[in-house]
Every structure is written in C-alpha cells, then in structure tokens.
Amino acid sequence: MTTLLLEPPCAFLSANGRLHFRKRAELTKAWRTLGQVAGSDGPHGLANAHITVSIRFATNHRRDVGNYYPTAKAIVDGLVDAGVLPDDNDTHLIGPDMRREYPNGTPRVTVNIKEL
Numbered sequence: 001m002t003t004l005l006l007e008p009p010c011a012f013l014s015a016n017g018r019l020h021f022r023k024r025a026e027l028t029k030a031w032r033t034l035g036q037v038a039g040s041d042g043p044h045g046l047a048n049a050h051i052t053v054s055i056r057f058a059t060n061h062r063r064d065v066g067n068y069y070p071t072a073k074a075i076v077d078g079l080v081d082a083g084v085l086p087d088d089n090d091t092h093l094i095g096p097d098m099r100r101e102y103p104n105g106t107p108r109v110t111v112n113i114k115e116l
Helices: 021-039 065-081
Strands: 002-006 049-056 093-100 108-115
Touching: 002 021, 021 065, 049 065, 065 093, 065 108
Parallel strands: 049 093
Antiparallel strands: 002 108, 049 108
C-alpha cells in the first residue's frame, strides 16, 4: 500500500459549495495538479486499485465527509494524469472511499492506494 500525504493548495471542494463556475474550476485544477505531482512519486501502471481518501480538519466541527468527494475526485483525476491508473472508471478503481482523519490538526488529505 502506498500512502500520499497532501497539504491543501487551496480550500477543500464541497458538494455543498455554491461557487461560481470559474472559481470552482480554479480550485479543481489546483487539487488535480496536486494529485498529479504526488502521483508522479507513487506507483505507476497499476491495473486495479482501491483508494481511500482521509481528510483532516483543523477543528472538531461536525462534518459530512462525503460532501468533500469533489476534492477526492480531483485528486484521483490527477493520479490518472500521472499514470498511476489507466482510468478512474469502475474497471480499474474501487473508491475513492471517504474518511475523516483524527486527531484534528493542520488540514491535510491522506490518500491510500492499495493495489488489487
């Protein structure tokens, strides 16, 4: 299993966000680029994988981590761009499964890639 620790380049993308499409595209591009850069140091050419994405927040507020799926989707797209997987469809990928990481601290995203 490969673990990637990612420091947020910008705000997390949320399914509840009501952003202008240009701002949303800007944030998505930043997360996708981060996934591509992190993926370039990870495994390459995996045929199948299971990906788990854990998000650590600064505070202990209640959150629905599933709403942060757009952040995970952008990171996974970047991993595909880096050649970790040939595609992110259900033929090659299980997940990404969303989790919350405790204890709270500096915000970050932990991506676990398990080859199947």
